[in-house]
Amino acid sequence: MIGVIANGIDQSTVAEFFELFKTLWEFWRPGTRYDVLLCSNSPVPENDASLVLLYGSQRQAFEVSRGIKTRSIRGTGLVTFRDRRMPIYGNFLLFDGQDDKLLLHDGTGAATAVATVSGPQAMIRLGFDLFEEVHHVLTQGQPVELASIPTLELHISLLRQLILSQGVALVEIPPVPAGYRFIVCLTHDIDHPGVRYHKFDHTMFGFLYRAVIGSVIQFCLARRSLRQVAANWKAALSLPLVFAGIVKDFWNQLDRYLKLENELASTFFVIPTKGDAGIDPKGRTNPRRASPYDAAEIADEIKKLLCANREIGVHGIDAWRDSAKGDDERERIQEITGAGDIGVRMHWLYFDSQAPLMLEKAGFGYDSTFGYNETIGYRAGTAQVFKHPNVDHLLELPLHIMDTALFYPSYMNLSDEQAGAAMLPLIENTTGFGGVLTINWHDRSLGPERLWGDTYVTLLGDLRARTPWFATAAQAVSWFRKRRSAVIESVILEGDSVRVKISVDEDKSNLPGLRLRVHKTWSTNDRIRPRPEYAEATFNQSGEIDVTLS
Numbered sequence: 137m138i139g140v141i142a143n144g145i146d147q148s149t150v151a152e153f154f155e156l157f158k159t160l161w162e163f164w165r166p167g168t169r170y171d172v173l174l175c176s177n178s179p180v181p182e183n184d185a186s187l188v189l190l191y192g193s194q195r196q197a198f199e200v201s202r203g204i205k206t207r208s209i210r211g212t213g214l215v216t217f218r219d220r221r222m223p224i225y226g227n228f229l230l231f232d233g234q235d236d237k238l239l240l241h242d243g244t245g246a247a248t249a250v251a252t253v254s255g256p257q258a259m260i261r262l263g264f265d266l267f268e269e270v271h272h273v274l275t276q277g278q279p280v281e282l283a284s285i286p287t288l289e290l291h292i293s294l295l296r297q298l299i300l301s302q303g304v305a306l307v308e309i310p311p312v313p314a315g316y317r318f319i320v321c322l323t324h325d326i327d328h329p330g331v332r333y334h335k336f337d338h339t340m341f342g343f344l345y346r347a348v349i350g351s352v353i354q355f356c357l358a359r360r361s362l363r364q365v366a367a368n369w370k371a372a373l374s375l376p377l378v379f380a381g382i383v384k385d386f387w388n389q390l391d392r393y394l395k396l397e398n399e400l401a402s403t404f405f406v407i408p409t410k411g412d413a414g415i416d417p418k419g420r421t422n423p424r425r426a427s428p429y430d431a432a433e434i435a436d437e438i439k440k441l442l443c444a445n446r447e448i449g450v451h452g453i454d455a456w457r458d459s460a461k462g463d464d465e466r467e468r469i470q471e472i473t474g475a476g477d478i479g480v481r482m483h484w485l486y487f488d489s490q491a492p493l494m495l496e497k498a499g500f501g502y503d504s505t506f507g508y509n510e511t512i513g514y515r516a517g518t519a520q521v522f523k524h525p526n527v528d529h530l531l532e533l534p535l536h537i538m539d540t541a542l543f544y545p546s547y548m549n550l551s552d553e554q555a556g557a558a559m560l561p562l563i564e565n566t567t568g569f570g571g572v573l574t575i576n577w578h579d580r581s582l583g584p585e586r587l588w589g590d591t592y593v594t595l596l597g598d599l600r601a602r603t604p605w606f607a608t609a610a611q612a613v614s615w616f617r618k619r620r621s622a623v624i625e626s627v628i629l630e631g632d633s634v635r636v637k638i639s640v641d642e643d644k645s646n647l648p649g650l651r652l653r654v655h656k657t658w659s660t661n662d663r664i665r666p667r668p669e670y671a672e673a674t675f676n677q678s679g680e681i682d683v684t685l686s
C-alpha cells in the first residue's frame with residue numbers, strides 16, 4: 137500500500153494519477169503502516185515505510201540535513217530515465233556532486249534524484265513536483281516539439297521501478313484488456329463526404345490545383361507514383377460528370393473504409409449543422425470551417441455504417457464553448473442514430489480549459505478532441521483514457537495520429553514511407569505501456585487527390601499483426617470506465633501466492649476483462665534487470681482472486 141501526502145495540490149489530481157497507475161494507495165492516515173510513503177512538497181512524518189519517496193522542487197530537510205548542494209532550474213527541462221528522455225515542465229532541483237544515475241538532467245548531466253538507505257528504510261529524493269507535472273500535461277498539454285514523449289506513462293514507469301527496486305510488493309490493474317496487448321480506436325472525421333458539395337468553392341479549386349499541378353510537382357520530387365498522378369488527373373477530368381451525378385463521387389470513401397476495415401470496429405464523427413463556421417478559441421470566425429453538408433443529408437450513409445456495427449459520434453462545431461449549442465448538436469445526431477450515449481470530437485480540434493465542462497453539460501459521455509493538428513503524439517502525455525479535472529462523468533479519449541498532420545505540407549509533410557516510420561514509435565509505445573492508440577483518417581483521404589490509402593492499408597496490416605483489441609471509441613471509453621470502477625481492497629501474501637480482494641462497479645461483461653498484475657519483487661542487488669517479472673489473473677467482477685507467483 138502506498139500512502140500519499142500531497143501539499144499544495146488539488147487532491148483530484150492525485151486521485152486521477154492513481155486512476156492511470158491503478159494500484160493500492162490512499163491518502164496518508166496517521167498511525168497506518170505503509171510499504172511506500174510518497175510525500176509531495178511535504179515534511180516527512182514519523183513512519184516505518186520500507187521506501188520513502190520525496191518529490192518536490194523546493195529545497196527540503198533531506199538535502200539540508202545531508203549538506204547536499206542544490207541548484208534550481210526554472211522552466212521546462214529534459215531528464216533521462218532508463219535511456220528515455222522525459223520533460224519536466226515546472227521548476228526542478230539539481231543535486232550537485234551526487235553520482236546517482238537514476239535521473240539525469242540533459243543540459244548539465246547532474247542528478248535530478250538522489251537515493252539513500254539507512255537501516256531497513258530507503259529514501260529517494262526527486263527534485264520535481266510529480267502531481268504538478270501530472271496536472272500540467274492533463275490540462276495545458278505538451279508543446280508540439282515534445283509531442284512524441286509519453287510523459288505520463290514515463291512518470292508511472294519511474295515510480296513503479298522505484299518501488300520494485302526496493303523489493304516492495306506491487307499489485308496493479310494495467311491499462312491492457314484481457315486477451316489483447318493494447319487497444320486501437322480507428323476513427324474518421326467526416327468533413328467532406330462528397331466533392332459534389334463543393335461546386336465552385338475554394339475547396340473545389342484547391343482540389344483542382346493539387347490534383348492537376350500539385351501531383352506533377354510531387355511526382356518530380358518522387359513523392360507520387362505515375363499511377364497516382366494518373367488517378368488524380370482522371371478524377372479532375374471527371375468532375376463535371378460527378379457534379380452531374382453520372383459517375384460516383386470520388387470523395388465518398390465510406391464503402392472502401394468498410395471494406396478495408398472489414399470485421400474491425402471503427403467510429404465516424406459526423407457534422408450536425410451546415411453553413412456554420414462556429415467561433416475559434418480566440419473569438420474569431422473562419423468561414424472555411426463551415427461544413428457544406430449536415431448529418432441529415434447523409435442519413436442513409438449513417439444508417440449503412442450503423443448496420444455495419446460502426447459507431448457514430450458528433451463532429452461538433454460550437455459544443456466545446458457553448459453547452460446549449462452542444463445540446464442541439466448532440467440531439468441532431470441522436471435523432472438520426474437513435475443512440476443513447478454519444479461522444480464528440482470537435483471539428484478542427486477546437487478546445488480550451490472550459491471545453492470538458494461544456495461538453496459534459498451538453499450530455500456527451502466522452503470527448504476525443506485532445507490531440508494535435510500539427511503533429512502526431514501525446515498532447516496529454518498518455519495513451520490512456522482520462523478525466524479532465526473539472527468534470528464528473530465525461531472521459532477523454534486522447535487523439536494520437538491524424539492523417540492531415542502526417543501529410544499536409546505545412547505540418548509534417550511526410551512521404552508514405554516516412555509516415556509509416558513516424559507512427560511506429562507510437563505503436564511500439566502502446567504495445568509496451570498499454571492504453572489505446574487513437575487514429576483519425578479523414579473520410580475523403582482514401583480518394584483523389586490525397587490518395588493516403590496505401591499508408592492506411594499498411595498501418596492496418598501492422599496493427600492487425602500485433603493483435604490489439606480494435607474497439608469503437610465508446611467501447612474503449614467503457615472499458616476504461618470499468619477499470620476506473622475497479623478497486624483493489626486488500627492484498628494478502630500467503631507463501632508463494634497472493635490473494636487480492638477486488639470490487640468492480642460497472643457490470644460490463646460484454647467488454648474484455650481486466651487484468652490483475654502481481655509483480656514478483658526484485659532483490660535490491662538486481663536493479664539492472666531490464667524487465668520486472670509478474671504473474672497475472674483476469675477478472676470481470678468483484679471477488680477474491682488468487683495469483684500464484686512461482
Ligand SMILES: [Zn+2]
Pocket residue numbers: 325326327451482483484
Ligand atoms: Zn473536422
